[in-house]
Amino acid sequence: MSDKKIISVQFNNSGRAYDFTAPTEVEILRESYVVVNTVRGLQIGKVINADAQNNNPNLELVGIERVASDEDLAIKEALGQKEAEAVEKISEFLRHSRFHDVKIISAEYSLDSTRVTLFLNYDAETNFDIKGFLRESSHLFKSSRIEVRQVGPRDMAKMISGLGACGIEKRCCSRFLKDFSSISIKMAKAQDISLTPNEITGICGRLRCCLAYEYTAYEEALKNLPKKKKLIQTPLGEGKVSQLIPMADTVIVWIPELGNRKFTREELESGVMAEKKPEAERFHVFEEHTNEDVEILKLAPVPEPSRPARQEHRDSKGHNPRRDNSRPSSTGSSGVEAGETTGEQSGKPDRSQNKKRSWDNKREKTPQPGGSNQANPSQSRRGNSQSNRNVAEISAGQAEAPSSEPQAKNSRRPRREWIKKS
Secondary structure, eight states: OTTEEEEEEESSTTSOEEEEEEETTSOOOTTOEEEEEETTEEEEEEEEESSOOOSOTTSOOOBOOEEOOHHHHHHHHHHHHHHHHHHHHHHHHHHTSSOTTOEEEEEEEOTTSSEEEEEEEOOGGGOOOHHHHHHHHGGGOTTSEEEEEEOOHHHHHHHHOOOOTTSOSSOHHHHTOOSOOOOOHHHHHHTTOOOOHHHHBOTTSSBOGGGGTSHHHHHHHHTTSOOTTOEEEETTEEEEEEEEEGGGTEEEEEETTTEEEEEEHHHHHHOSOOOOOOOOOSSOOOOOOSSSOOOOOOOOOOOOOOOOOOOOOOOTTSOOTTTOOOOOOOOSTTOOOTTOOSOTTTTSOOHHHHHHHHHHHHHHHSOOTTSHHHHOHHHHHHHHHHHHHHHHHHHHHHHHSSSOOOOOSSSOOOOOOOOOOO
Protein backbone atom coordinates (compact mmCIF):
# COMPACT_ATOMS: atom_id res chain seq x y z
CA MET A 1 0.00 0.00 0.00
CA SER A 2 3.03 2.29 0.22
CA ASP A 3 3.22 2.72 -3.56
CA LYS A 4 -0.50 3.40 -3.84
CA LYS A 5 -2.77 6.13 -2.63
CA ILE A 6 -6.44 6.16 -1.76
CA ILE A 7 -8.97 8.32 -3.59
CA SER A 8 -12.72 8.80 -3.09
CA VAL A 9 -14.89 8.49 -6.18
CA GLN A 10 -18.50 9.52 -6.58
CA PHE A 11 -20.74 8.28 -9.42
CA ASN A 12 -23.70 10.59 -8.83
CA ASN A 13 -23.86 14.20 -7.68
CA SER A 14 -25.65 13.25 -4.47
CA GLY A 15 -24.54 9.62 -4.30
CA ARG A 16 -22.32 7.85 -1.88
CA ALA A 17 -18.52 8.06 -2.24
CA TYR A 18 -16.44 4.88 -2.63
CA ASP A 19 -12.72 4.45 -1.99
CA PHE A 20 -10.32 3.12 -4.63
CA THR A 21 -6.58 2.81 -4.88
CA ALA A 22 -4.45 4.50 -7.51
CA PRO A 23 -0.72 4.41 -8.33
CA THR A 24 1.28 7.10 -6.59
CA GLU A 25 3.10 8.15 -9.76
CA VAL A 26 -0.20 8.90 -11.53
CA GLU A 27 -1.28 12.46 -10.97
CA ILE A 28 -4.95 12.58 -10.06
CA LEU A 29 -6.55 15.89 -9.25
CA ARG A 30 -9.77 16.68 -7.45
CA GLU A 31 -12.82 17.08 -9.74
CA SER A 32 -11.15 14.85 -12.36
CA TYR A 33 -12.67 11.64 -13.79
CA VAL A 34 -11.40 8.06 -13.60
CA VAL A 35 -12.55 4.72 -15.01
CA VAL A 36 -13.14 2.04 -12.37
CA ASN A 37 -14.46 -1.52 -12.39
CA THR A 38 -17.60 -2.06 -10.29
CA VAL A 39 -20.21 -4.77 -9.83
CA ARG A 40 -22.19 -3.09 -12.65
CA GLY A 41 -19.24 -3.12 -15.06
CA LEU A 42 -16.92 -0.31 -16.09
CA GLN A 43 -18.09 3.08 -14.80
CA ILE A 44 -16.79 6.63 -14.94
CA GLY A 45 -16.65 8.37 -11.59
CA LYS A 46 -15.72 11.81 -10.30
CA VAL A 47 -12.85 12.22 -7.82
CA ILE A 48 -14.01 14.21 -4.79
CA ASN A 49 -10.95 13.53 -2.60
CA ALA A 50 -7.52 12.87 -4.10
CA ASP A 51 -5.88 12.07 -0.75
CA ALA A 52 -8.33 10.06 1.34
CA GLN A 53 -7.65 8.03 4.48
CA ASN A 54 -8.39 4.34 4.89
CA ASN A 55 -10.81 4.15 7.81
CA ASN A 56 -11.12 0.36 7.59
CA PRO A 57 -7.71 -1.32 7.18
CA ASN A 58 -9.28 -4.78 6.97
CA LEU A 59 -11.24 -3.82 3.85
CA GLU A 60 -9.51 -4.65 0.58
CA LEU A 61 -9.80 -1.82 -1.91
CA VAL A 62 -10.05 -2.13 -5.70
CA GLY A 63 -7.73 -0.15 -7.93
CA ILE A 64 -8.78 2.17 -10.73
CA GLU A 65 -8.44 1.15 -14.38
CA ARG A 66 -7.19 4.47 -15.79
CA VAL A 67 -7.74 8.17 -15.82
CA ALA A 68 -10.72 9.02 -18.06
CA SER A 69 -9.76 10.39 -21.46
CA ASP A 70 -11.70 12.70 -23.74
CA GLU A 71 -12.97 9.68 -25.65
CA ASP A 72 -14.30 8.12 -22.44
CA LEU A 73 -16.13 11.34 -21.56
CA ALA A 74 -17.68 11.49 -25.05
CA ILE A 75 -18.91 7.90 -24.66
CA LYS A 76 -20.43 8.73 -21.27
CA GLU A 77 -22.28 11.70 -22.77
CA ALA A 78 -23.67 9.50 -25.57
CA LEU A 79 -24.77 6.89 -23.04
CA GLY A 80 -26.92 9.50 -21.29
CA GLN A 81 -29.21 9.74 -24.31
CA LYS A 82 -29.24 5.96 -24.63
CA GLU A 83 -30.30 5.60 -21.01
CA ALA A 84 -33.22 8.01 -21.51
CA GLU A 85 -34.44 5.88 -24.45
CA ALA A 86 -34.18 2.74 -22.29
CA VAL A 87 -36.41 4.34 -19.62
CA GLU A 88 -39.06 5.11 -22.25
CA LYS A 89 -38.95 1.56 -23.60
CA ILE A 90 -39.33 -0.07 -20.19
CA SER A 91 -42.04 2.40 -19.14
CA GLU A 92 -44.08 1.55 -22.24
CA PHE A 93 -43.51 -2.16 -21.67
CA LEU A 94 -44.66 -2.00 -18.02
CA ARG A 95 -47.79 -0.04 -18.95
CA HIS A 96 -49.04 -2.74 -21.35
CA SER A 97 -47.96 -5.83 -19.40
CA ARG A 98 -48.90 -7.61 -16.20
CA PHE A 99 -46.27 -5.56 -14.35
CA HIS A 100 -48.28 -2.33 -14.40
CA ASP A 101 -47.74 -1.83 -10.63
CA VAL A 102 -43.98 -1.50 -11.12
CA LYS A 103 -42.38 1.90 -11.81
CA ILE A 104 -39.05 2.52 -13.46
CA ILE A 105 -36.91 5.29 -11.98
CA SER A 106 -33.78 5.30 -14.15
CA ALA A 107 -31.46 3.14 -16.23
CA GLU A 108 -27.68 2.94 -16.30
CA TYR A 109 -25.37 1.53 -18.99
CA SER A 110 -21.84 0.34 -18.41
CA LEU A 111 -19.07 2.12 -20.29
CA ASP A 112 -18.76 -0.73 -22.81
CA SER A 113 -22.60 -1.06 -23.12
CA THR A 114 -22.50 -4.75 -22.20
CA ARG A 115 -24.75 -4.27 -19.15
CA VAL A 116 -27.81 -2.19 -18.47
CA THR A 117 -29.07 -1.78 -14.92
CA LEU A 118 -32.73 -0.92 -14.38
CA PHE A 119 -33.76 0.79 -11.12
CA LEU A 120 -37.35 -0.20 -10.36
CA ASN A 121 -39.70 0.75 -7.54
CA TYR A 122 -42.30 -1.76 -6.37
CA ASP A 123 -43.90 -2.86 -3.13
CA ALA A 124 -43.48 -6.24 -1.52
CA GLU A 125 -47.23 -6.85 -1.82
CA THR A 126 -47.11 -6.79 -5.63
CA ASN A 127 -45.17 -10.12 -5.74
CA PHE A 128 -42.98 -8.88 -8.57
CA ASP A 129 -41.72 -11.80 -10.71
CA ILE A 130 -38.18 -10.72 -11.59
CA LYS A 131 -37.39 -13.79 -13.69
CA GLY A 132 -40.57 -13.38 -15.70
CA PHE A 133 -39.82 -9.70 -16.22
CA LEU A 134 -36.27 -10.41 -17.48
CA ARG A 135 -37.55 -13.11 -19.80
CA GLU A 136 -40.32 -10.95 -21.31
CA SER A 137 -38.24 -7.76 -21.65
CA SER A 138 -35.04 -9.35 -22.99
CA HIS A 139 -36.04 -8.61 -26.60
CA LEU A 140 -35.74 -4.85 -25.88
CA PHE A 141 -31.99 -5.08 -25.15
CA LYS A 142 -30.55 -7.79 -27.37
CA SER A 143 -26.91 -6.67 -27.12
CA SER A 144 -26.87 -5.96 -23.35
CA ARG A 145 -27.40 -7.96 -20.20
CA ILE A 146 -30.30 -6.73 -18.05
CA GLU A 147 -29.97 -6.34 -14.29
CA VAL A 148 -32.67 -5.17 -11.90
CA ARG A 149 -32.18 -3.14 -8.69
CA GLN A 150 -35.05 -2.37 -6.31
CA VAL A 151 -35.28 1.25 -5.20
CA GLY A 152 -37.05 2.27 -2.00
CA PRO A 153 -39.20 5.38 -1.51
CA ARG A 154 -36.31 7.43 -0.12
CA ASP A 155 -33.91 6.52 -2.91
CA MET A 156 -36.62 7.26 -5.46
CA ALA A 157 -37.19 10.74 -4.00
CA LYS A 158 -33.44 11.30 -4.02
CA MET A 159 -33.10 10.36 -7.70
CA ILE A 160 -36.08 12.39 -8.83
CA SER A 161 -35.18 15.39 -6.63
CA GLY A 162 -37.39 18.48 -6.67
CA LEU A 163 -39.12 20.68 -4.11
CA GLY A 164 -38.95 19.60 -0.48
CA ALA A 165 -41.95 19.16 1.81
CA CYS A 166 -40.85 22.22 3.82
CA GLY A 167 -40.68 24.37 0.68
CA ILE A 168 -36.92 24.21 0.17
CA GLU A 169 -35.87 24.55 -3.46
CA LYS A 170 -34.04 21.21 -3.55
CA ARG A 171 -34.47 18.32 -1.15
CA CYS A 172 -31.81 17.60 1.44
CA CYS A 173 -31.33 14.04 0.19
CA SER A 174 -30.59 15.36 -3.31
CA ARG A 175 -28.18 18.05 -2.11
CA PHE A 176 -25.88 16.76 0.61
CA LEU A 177 -27.20 13.59 2.29
CA LYS A 178 -25.08 10.61 1.29
CA ASP A 179 -26.64 7.95 3.52
CA PHE A 180 -30.06 7.61 5.08
CA SER A 181 -30.09 7.31 8.85
CA SER A 182 -32.90 5.66 10.79
CA ILE A 183 -35.63 8.08 11.87
CA SER A 184 -38.14 7.29 14.64
CA ILE A 185 -41.22 8.99 16.00
CA LYS A 186 -39.33 9.46 19.27
CA MET A 187 -37.28 12.22 17.63
CA ALA A 188 -40.42 14.22 16.85
CA LYS A 189 -41.74 13.82 20.40
CA ALA A 190 -38.44 14.94 21.93
CA GLN A 191 -38.52 18.15 19.88
CA ASP A 192 -42.21 18.77 20.72
CA ILE A 193 -43.22 18.69 17.06
CA SER A 194 -46.80 18.10 15.99
CA LEU A 195 -47.39 14.44 15.18
CA THR A 196 -49.70 15.25 12.29
CA PRO A 197 -48.58 13.12 9.32
CA ASN A 198 -48.36 16.14 7.01
CA GLU A 199 -46.00 17.86 9.44
CA ILE A 200 -43.47 15.08 9.98
CA THR A 201 -43.48 13.16 6.67
CA GLY A 202 -41.62 14.07 3.52
CA ILE A 203 -42.34 13.69 -0.18
CA CYS A 204 -41.26 10.04 0.02
CA GLY A 205 -44.00 9.29 2.56
CA ARG A 206 -41.46 8.46 5.29
CA LEU A 207 -40.42 10.47 8.35
CA ARG A 208 -38.40 13.52 7.41
CA CYS A 209 -34.64 13.20 7.57
CA CYS A 210 -34.36 16.66 9.16
CA LEU A 211 -35.82 15.26 12.41
CA ALA A 212 -32.36 13.88 13.17
CA TYR A 213 -30.52 17.19 12.67
CA GLU A 214 -31.18 18.66 16.16
CA TYR A 215 -32.24 15.54 18.00
CA THR A 216 -28.89 15.15 19.79
CA ALA A 217 -28.96 18.75 21.05
CA TYR A 218 -32.50 18.31 22.36
CA GLU A 219 -31.56 15.09 24.14
CA GLU A 220 -28.67 16.80 25.92
CA ALA A 221 -30.85 19.74 26.99
CA LEU A 222 -33.69 17.54 28.25
CA LYS A 223 -31.38 15.69 30.65
CA ASN A 224 -31.12 18.79 32.89
CA LEU A 225 -34.85 19.64 32.92
CA PRO A 226 -37.67 17.96 34.87
CA LYS A 227 -40.04 15.70 33.01
CA LYS A 228 -43.46 16.81 31.83
CA LYS A 229 -46.45 16.40 34.22
CA LYS A 230 -44.15 16.14 37.23
CA LEU A 231 -44.84 17.99 40.49
CA ILE A 232 -41.94 20.28 41.37
CA GLN A 233 -41.24 23.04 43.84
CA THR A 234 -40.84 26.54 42.40
CA PRO A 235 -40.06 29.92 44.00
CA LEU A 236 -43.80 30.72 43.74
CA GLY A 237 -45.05 27.43 45.14
CA GLU A 238 -45.65 23.85 44.10
CA GLY A 239 -46.87 23.19 40.59
CA LYS A 240 -46.98 20.72 37.71
CA VAL A 241 -44.73 20.96 34.66
CA SER A 242 -46.92 21.62 31.62
CA GLN A 243 -44.34 22.37 28.91
CA LEU A 244 -40.59 22.16 28.31
CA ILE A 245 -38.49 24.58 26.26
CA PRO A 246 -35.13 22.78 26.00
CA MET A 247 -33.33 25.27 23.74
CA ALA A 248 -34.13 28.14 26.16
CA ASP A 249 -33.38 25.96 29.23
CA THR A 250 -36.75 26.91 30.74
CA VAL A 251 -39.96 25.17 31.80
CA ILE A 252 -43.57 26.29 32.12
CA VAL A 253 -45.19 25.26 35.41
CA TRP A 254 -48.89 25.40 36.21
CA ILE A 255 -49.50 26.66 39.75
CA PRO A 256 -53.10 26.34 41.01
CA GLU A 257 -53.21 29.84 42.52
CA LEU A 258 -51.32 31.66 39.75
CA GLY A 259 -51.74 29.64 36.57
CA ASN A 260 -48.90 29.02 34.11
CA ARG A 261 -45.56 30.59 35.00
CA LYS A 262 -42.19 30.35 33.25
CA PHE A 263 -39.04 29.44 35.20
CA THR A 264 -35.44 28.92 34.19
CA ARG A 265 -33.37 25.99 35.38
CA GLU A 266 -31.29 28.28 37.61
CA GLU A 267 -34.43 29.62 39.32
CA LEU A 268 -35.66 26.10 40.03
CA GLU A 269 -32.32 25.02 41.45
CA SER A 270 -31.76 28.13 43.61
CA GLY A 271 -35.40 28.66 44.62
CA VAL A 272 -35.11 32.42 44.05
CA MET A 273 -36.62 34.39 41.23
CA ALA A 274 -34.05 36.19 39.12
CA GLU A 275 -34.29 39.94 38.76
CA LYS A 276 -35.69 41.03 35.46
CA LYS A 277 -33.41 43.20 33.42
CA PRO A 278 -34.81 46.57 32.39
CA GLU A 279 -35.99 46.67 28.84
CA ALA A 280 -33.94 48.66 26.40
CA GLU A 281 -35.32 51.98 25.25
CA ARG A 282 -37.21 51.65 22.04
CA PHE A 283 -36.59 55.22 20.87
CA HIS A 284 -33.15 56.69 20.24
CA VAL A 285 -32.26 59.97 21.89
CA PHE A 286 -30.82 62.34 19.32
CA GLU A 287 -28.14 64.81 20.29
CA GLU A 288 -29.08 68.46 20.28
CA HIS A 289 -27.46 70.59 17.59
CA THR A 290 -27.45 74.22 18.63
CA ASN A 291 -25.57 75.46 15.57
CA GLU A 292 -28.18 74.29 13.10
CA ASP A 293 -31.65 75.62 12.53
CA VAL A 294 -34.50 73.34 13.35
CA GLU A 295 -37.72 73.52 11.40
CA ILE A 296 -40.83 72.38 13.24
CA LEU A 297 -43.59 70.97 11.14
CA LYS A 298 -47.14 70.39 12.28
CA LEU A 299 -49.12 67.60 10.73
CA ALA A 300 -52.80 68.39 10.41
CA PRO A 301 -55.48 65.99 9.29
CA VAL A 302 -56.50 66.35 5.69
CA PRO A 303 -60.13 67.53 5.48
CA GLU A 304 -62.45 65.28 3.59
CA PRO A 305 -64.01 66.76 0.43
CA SER A 306 -67.54 68.02 1.16
CA ARG A 307 -70.31 66.66 -0.96
CA PRO A 308 -72.44 69.22 -2.81
CA ALA A 309 -75.83 69.65 -1.17
CA ARG A 310 -78.85 68.70 -3.19
CA GLN A 311 -80.55 71.83 -4.35
CA GLU A 312 -84.31 71.80 -4.15
CA HIS A 313 -86.70 74.57 -5.14
CA ARG A 314 -89.09 75.23 -2.32
CA ASP A 315 -91.78 77.80 -1.97
CA SER A 316 -92.36 80.20 0.89
CA LYS A 317 -94.20 77.54 2.90
CA GLY A 318 -91.38 75.01 2.57
CA HIS A 319 -93.16 72.77 0.07
CA ASN A 320 -91.38 71.24 -2.88
CA PRO A 321 -93.65 71.43 -5.93
CA ARG A 322 -91.67 68.65 -7.65
CA ARG A 323 -92.55 66.18 -4.93
CA ASP A 324 -96.17 67.32 -4.35
CA ASN A 325 -98.56 65.57 -6.68
CA SER A 326 -101.75 67.20 -7.77
CA ARG A 327 -104.41 64.79 -6.79
CA PRO A 328 -107.95 65.47 -8.12
CA SER A 329 -110.77 65.82 -5.63
CA SER A 330 -113.32 63.09 -5.31
CA THR A 331 -116.74 63.37 -6.86
CA GLY A 332 -119.95 61.92 -5.62
CA SER A 333 -123.49 62.73 -4.66
CA SER A 334 -122.42 66.11 -3.17
CA GLY A 335 -122.77 67.72 -6.60
CA VAL A 336 -119.09 68.18 -7.61
CA GLU A 337 -118.74 67.63 -11.34
CA ALA A 338 -116.12 65.34 -12.90
CA GLY A 339 -112.91 67.11 -13.80
CA GLU A 340 -113.09 69.76 -11.00
CA THR A 341 -110.06 69.95 -8.71
CA THR A 342 -109.55 71.54 -5.33
CA GLY A 343 -106.48 72.91 -3.64
CA GLU A 344 -105.12 74.53 -6.81
CA GLN A 345 -103.49 77.34 -4.95
CA SER A 346 -101.56 75.14 -2.50
CA GLY A 347 -100.88 72.33 -4.99
CA LYS A 348 -102.20 69.71 -2.52
CA PRO A 349 -105.50 67.78 -2.60
CA ASP A 350 -108.13 68.67 -0.02
CA ARG A 351 -108.09 65.50 2.03
CA SER A 352 -110.68 66.65 4.58
CA GLN A 353 -113.21 67.35 1.86
CA ASN A 354 -112.52 63.98 0.24
CA LYS A 355 -113.16 62.21 3.54
CA LYS A 356 -116.45 64.12 4.00
CA ARG A 357 -117.67 63.21 0.53
CA SER A 358 -116.77 59.54 0.94
CA TRP A 359 -118.65 59.52 4.26
CA ASP A 360 -121.73 61.07 2.61
CA ASN A 361 -121.65 58.41 -0.12
CA LYS A 362 -121.50 55.68 2.48
CA ARG A 363 -124.48 57.15 4.37
CA GLU A 364 -126.52 57.22 1.18
CA LYS A 365 -125.77 53.58 0.39
CA THR A 366 -126.48 52.21 3.89
CA PRO A 367 -130.23 51.81 4.68
CA GLN A 368 -131.49 53.85 7.65
CA PRO A 369 -133.52 52.03 10.30
CA GLY A 370 -137.20 52.83 10.11
CA GLY A 371 -136.80 54.72 6.83
CA SER A 372 -138.26 54.32 3.38
CA ASN A 373 -135.61 51.80 2.40
CA GLN A 374 -136.67 49.49 5.16
CA ALA A 375 -140.39 49.89 4.43
CA ASN A 376 -140.11 49.25 0.67
CA PRO A 377 -137.32 46.78 -0.20
CA SER A 378 -138.04 46.97 -3.93
CA GLN A 379 -137.61 50.71 -3.85
CA SER A 380 -134.33 50.26 -1.99
CA ARG A 381 -133.09 47.94 -4.72
CA ARG A 382 -134.13 50.46 -7.39
CA GLY A 383 -132.33 53.20 -5.49
CA ASN A 384 -129.17 51.12 -5.24
CA SER A 385 -129.26 50.28 -8.93
CA GLN A 386 -129.85 53.94 -9.76
CA SER A 387 -126.87 54.98 -7.57
CA ASN A 388 -124.70 52.35 -9.21
CA ARG A 389 -125.78 53.70 -12.59
CA ASN A 390 -124.81 57.20 -11.49
CA VAL A 391 -121.44 56.00 -10.28
CA ALA A 392 -120.81 54.32 -13.66
CA GLU A 393 -121.69 57.55 -15.48
CA ILE A 394 -119.39 59.56 -13.25
CA SER A 395 -116.57 57.03 -13.84
CA ALA A 396 -117.08 57.37 -17.60
CA GLY A 397 -116.88 61.14 -17.26
CA GLN A 398 -113.67 60.86 -15.23
CA ALA A 399 -112.05 58.73 -17.97
CA GLU A 400 -112.76 61.50 -20.51
CA ALA A 401 -111.56 64.34 -18.27
CA PRO A 402 -107.83 65.35 -18.40
CA SER A 403 -107.38 65.09 -14.59
CA SER A 404 -109.60 62.45 -13.08
CA GLU A 405 -110.36 60.99 -9.67
CA PRO A 406 -108.58 57.78 -8.56
CA GLN A 407 -110.68 54.83 -9.69
CA ALA A 408 -111.78 51.76 -7.78
CA LYS A 409 -109.37 49.38 -6.06
CA ASN A 410 -109.33 46.80 -8.84
CA SER A 411 -108.83 49.44 -11.58
CA ARG A 412 -105.40 50.67 -12.68
CA ARG A 413 -104.08 53.72 -10.94
CA PRO A 414 -103.97 56.82 -13.19
CA ARG A 415 -100.64 58.38 -14.16
CA ARG A 416 -99.45 61.17 -11.93
CA GLU A 417 -99.31 64.65 -13.34
CA TRP A 418 -96.81 67.20 -12.21
CA ILE A 419 -98.08 70.75 -11.74
CA LYS A 420 -95.56 73.52 -12.05
CA LYS A 421 -95.71 76.40 -9.67
CA SER A 422 -97.62 79.28 -11.17
